[in-house]
Amino acid sequence: MKKRKKKSLILERLENVSKRVFKEHSELITGLVGTSPGVYALYDDMGLYYVGKSGDLKNRVQHHLKDKHRASWTHFSLYLLRHQEHAGELESLLIRIADPRGNKVKPKGKSDEAMLNKLKTMVKHKQEEEFEEMFVGKRRSKKDTRINRRQARQSLAGLVVRNTKLFRTYKGKEHSSVLTPQGKIKIGNKLYTSPSGASKSIVKHAANGWRFWYLKDSNNDVISLDELRNEQ
Numbered sequence: 001m002k003k004r005k006k007k008s009l010i011l012e013r014l015e016n017v018s019k020r021v022f023k024e025h026s027e028l029i030t031g032l033v034g035t036s037p038g039v040y041a042l043y044d045d046m047g048l049y050y051v052g053k054s055g056d057l058k059n060r061v062q063h064h065l066k067d068k069h070r071a072s073w074t075h076f077s078l079y080l081l082r083h084q085e086h087a088g089e090l091e092s093l094l095i096r097i098a099d100p101r102g103n104k105v106k107p108k109g110k111s112d113e114a115m116l117n118k119l120k121t122m123v124k125h126k127q128e129e130e131f132e133e134m135f136v137g138k139r140r141s142k143k144d145t146r147i148n149r150r151q152a153r154q155s156l157a158g159l160v161v162r163n164t165k166l167f168r169t170y171k172g173k174e175h176s177s178v179l180t181p182q183g184k185i186k187i188g189n190k191l192y193t194s195p196s197g198a199s200k201s202i203v204k205h206a207a208n209g210w211r212f213w214y215l216k217d218s219n220n221d222v223i224s225l226d227e228l229r230n231e232q
Contacts, residue, residue, distance in 0.1 A: 050102030157183030
């Protein structure tokens with residue numbers, strides 16, 4: 001079967017062109033750009049000055065030859081997009097990353113902290129595991145023992161409805177396994193009935209497998225096995 005060619009979001013680009021070209025030969029740029037939507041960038045002697053979007057790039061840049069930005073830029077770049085619906089998101093992303101001096105109005109909306117919260121959880125779990133490694137001989141409290149026993153009785157069976165990839169980075173190396181609907185974790189040709197047994201084969205000592213292994217949920221978010229069972 002012939003591999004389908006992936007369509008690029010950006011159709012064409014015109015980069016780092018002098019303002020003078022737009023002033024003196026705007027009709028030529030009009031012929032190149034047509035009525036294409038896209039994003040554009042204005043530069044001054046210090047670098048990126050302004051980022052914007054438009055459904056009609058040629059008229060938008062021409063507008064900046066007369067508005068309050070007219071004396072602030074010397075060069076421009078145009079990026080023609082396949083679909084106008086992506087222009088706003090790209091403009092917002094570029095402004096957030098580069099923070100151009102000419103963009104006084106910043107993108108609205110609060111930052112999505114979901115990914116940061118997941119990273120915090122992963123770091124916390126990793127630090128807990130490192131603590132256990134350093135103090136493996138430390139006597140556990142009765143409360144910890146009860147929790148561990150409760151977790152040991154929890155079965156993997158039924159946590160997922162189809163074979164699901166589990167993964168974890170340990171000491172700089174990527175490790176993966178497969179969790180089956182029957183509650184088995186497969187690593188290579190070996191099957192494990194508990195996540196801790198599967199994790200022990202990686203770290204070579206006792207470890208909390210529920211917190212060791214991660215997977216992607218139905219929303220494509222990264223969660224631990226412990227989070228998955230608590231959701232059910």
